[in-house]
Amino acid sequence: MIRLAGVGKTYDDGTVAVQSLDLDVEAGELVVLVGPSGCGKSTTLKMINRLIEPTTGSIEIDGRDVTRVDPVKLRRGIGYVIQQVGLFPHQRILTNVMTVPLLYGESKATARARAEELMALVGLDPATYADRFPHQLSGGQRQRVGVARALAADPPVLLMDEPFGAVDPIVRVRLQDEFLRLQRDLGKTVVLVTHDIDEAVKMGDRVAVFAAGGRLAQYATPAELLGRPADDFVADFVGSTRGLRRLAVTPIDPAHLEPLDGVSMGDLGAAIDVSSTLEEALAVLLRDDKAVVGVKQGAQFVGVLTPNGIHRALRASLAD
């Protein structure tokens, strides 16, 4: 687990980037730092791997004060992914990914095997891409290489600064989905910085909303953040469409389904799985232009949802 206590950073020119920040990230959790430009998100991230030294406070990883760990050793346990990826332009993709295991003293054969495995893991077939140079890849493919390289040392902690920033919106969504799938298997402790609230609520187990000066305005689950913004700043930041966004982060609750009995087959659109979100339920209703969507668990119907039912479920999801 990562624990920031009273962490502050004042730059040499007097800029207070972060004032006094308390933040806990549980092991295996994906936490997103989000907020307007210049509010101290990147500074906070870089203090965790000591690319920037805090002026005040303490940062612990698994109970160890990071300032007491040799920075080189510290960074071995922390993968770092940045927007501009930072690949070596004159080295082939495989060599780029192999760099890290080689640095840690792996044999060439082991490093190569590990790099090929990681390339496949992030969806780049080594047979096709291993021998290419970075400029022969698309922006999205380069970012995958960045993720593969950060995972090469199998670090328990991953820091990601706008990792999906430099690509078009469609590729961005695909990279987000791929990373979430990876993370389900890898279970890394991840701190991800973005200025995009949609990315934040999609990716985060918890989301930390920063205001100017690294002030933590709210730290909560996406559903809580969208449903109960702590103050006007957060409400404004998550936007007037936060009600719609909540649909995407609220799963169907089987307890709130209506019975299938009495529903005429003509009113019923395509069925969705009970593991879907309310957004997926509404999307099917609108797509099929039907009044009711069936909900299935496996092959079995477990109930239906109507637009009213979706609204009720959304309200109930925040009721204590």
Ligand SMILES: Nc1ncnc2c1ncn2[C@@H]1O[C@H](COP(=O)(O)OP(=O)(O)OP(=O)(O)O)[C@@H](O)[C@H]1O
């Ligand atoms: N080396 C530096 N010297 C002085 N001030 C700096 C330095 N680096 C960053 N700052 C300032 O510290 C504040 C926080 O910067 P930081 O990069 O952490 O913000 P951010 O939230 O990550 O912003 P963005 O979303 O625009 O990347 C800003 O006001 C920035 O101008």
